[in-house]
Amino acid sequence: MLKLSESVYNALREHGEETYPHECCGVLLGCSHDGVNEVEDAVRAGNTRTDSAHNRYHIAPQELVKIQRQARERGLDIVGFYHSHPDHPAQWSKTDFAEAHWLGCSYVITAVEKGVAQQTNSFLLTGTTEEDKSFEDETIQVEELVAGRC
Amino acid sequence: MKIFIPTPLRAYVDKQDAVQVNAQTVGQALDALTVQHPDLKKHLYSDEGKLRAFVNVYLNDEDVRYLPEKEATTVTEADSLSIIPSIAGGWD
Numbered sequence: 001m002l003k004l005s006e007s008v009y010n011a012l013r014e015h016g017e018e019t020y021p022h023e024c025c026g027v028l029l030g031c032s033h034d035g036v037n038e039v040e041d042a043v044r045a046g047n048t049r050t051d052s053a054h055n056r057y058h059i060a061p062q063e064l065v066k067i068q069r070q071a072r073e074r075g076l077d078i079v080g081f082y083h084s085h086p087d088h089p090a091q092w093s094k095t096d097f098a099e100a101h102w103l104g105c106s107y108v109i110t111a112v113e114k115g116v117a118q119q120t121n122s123f124l125l126t127g128t129t130e131e132d133k134s135f136e137d138e139t140i141q142v143e144e145l146v147a148g149r150c
Numbered sequence: 151m152k153i154f155i156p157t158p159l160r161a162y163v164d165k166q167d168a169v170q171v172n173a174q175t176v177g178q179a180l181d182a183l184t185v186q187h188p189d190l191k192k193h194l195y196s197d198e199g200k201l202r203a204f205v206n207v208y209l210n211d212e213d214v215r216y217l218p219e220k221e222a223t224t225v226t227e228a229d230s231l232s233i234i235p236s237i238a239g240g241w242d
Contacts, residue, residue, distance in 0.1 A: 023240055032157070049240070056240035061206040061213065065232045068154065072167065077157050081237055088241040096239035101204045103158040107239075129193065130202070 002080065002106045002122045003141045004028070004039040012042050013110050013117035016084030020115045022053035027064070028080035028106065029071045031150030037079040037106045037124075040150055043067050056095070057083045076150055080106030080122075087112070090119040092135050100125050106138055153183050153231040162190040176214050177221035179231055180207070194233070208232040 008028075015024040025047050030039040045063050049056040059081075068078055081102070085093075090111040092100075100107060103125050111118040122140050127133035152168045163169050169186065173179035184191045194205055201207065207214045209223060209231055217223045225231075 025237075027237075049238075052240075055242035056238070058236075058238035061208065061234045061236060062211060064206075064234045064237065065208045065211065068156070068232065068234065072154070077167070079157065083239060085241040093239065093241050095242060099204075099236065099238040101158070101235035102156070102237065105157065130204075 001036045001139045001141055002039065002108070002124075003036055003143060004030075004042075005144055006142050008039055008042045009120070009140075009142045012082045012108060013120060015042075015044055015082075016086075016110045016112040017115055017117050019047070019053075019084065020112050021086045023047055023049075023055070023057040023084050023086060025057040025059055025081065025083040027059070027067050027078055028082060028108070029067075029074070029076040030079045031077055032079050032104065038150065039079060040076055041074075042082065043070075054086055055088075078102070078105065080108060082108035082110070084110045084112045084117075087114070090121040092123050097135060100133070100135070101130065103127055103129075103133060107135070108140075151179060151225055151227055151229050151231065153179060153233065156233055156235060158235065159190060159193055159233065162193065163187045174224060175221065176207070176209055176217075176223050176225060176231065179225060180221070204236045206234045206236060208234060 110120040122138040123135040124138040171182035
């Protein structure tokens with residue numbers, strides 16, 4: 001299960017509307033316990049795939065290093081990522097799966113149709129290795145979270 | 151020096167977010183890490199012994215692949231290494 005506040009949920013959907021018709025992307029910070037990824041904050045990241053931003057995203061590793069460092073200073077971990085699918089369903093694609101390597105993390109996808117956010121879904125990357133990984137549908141629970149729970 | 155471990159790999163380093171190693175080069179640091187935590191090796195390296203393509207290693211804020219001396223780059227106790235799997239995708 002993925003738990004996030006309404007403000008974080010709205011923020012990642014709005015990000016997808018702002019970057020339309022390009023894909024947005026970002027990182028979910030929080031903590032994991034008892035099979036729940038609990039998000040305290042969503043951090044926007046730049047999409048380096050300017051050559052094909054309408055159907056691809058990529059976060060520069062250097063930006064991830066900085067986000068991970070800032071998270072650590074706040075006592076948080078990277079528990080997931082989000083991106084948008086402009087004019088396409090909120091379902092993972094072959095590319096999403098091939099490029100997913102953060103086992104145990106949530107991958108949130110928002111469909112943005114004609115600039116307006118539609119469905120938002122989350123997929124948990126399960127498995128123990130690159131060879132046996134798979135995406136599982138994950139319930140999103142939007143609730144008011146108390147800051148500092150992680 | 152410290153090696154920061156991303157969340158997916160912490161299960162193989164006793165749930166620590168960082169591992170302390172003694173090393174003079176980046177390569178020695180990575181070797182020390184996998185000697186201390188052998189289960190980590192298959193997640194970082196291919197069967198041919200090469201770092202997996204999606205595994206990025208940063209020395210402070212520099213990608214080790216683009217450093218002139220790559221894994222032979224010398225390090226000090228004040229440096230840190232970050233292991234960062236790549237993140238990418240898209241609907242097509």
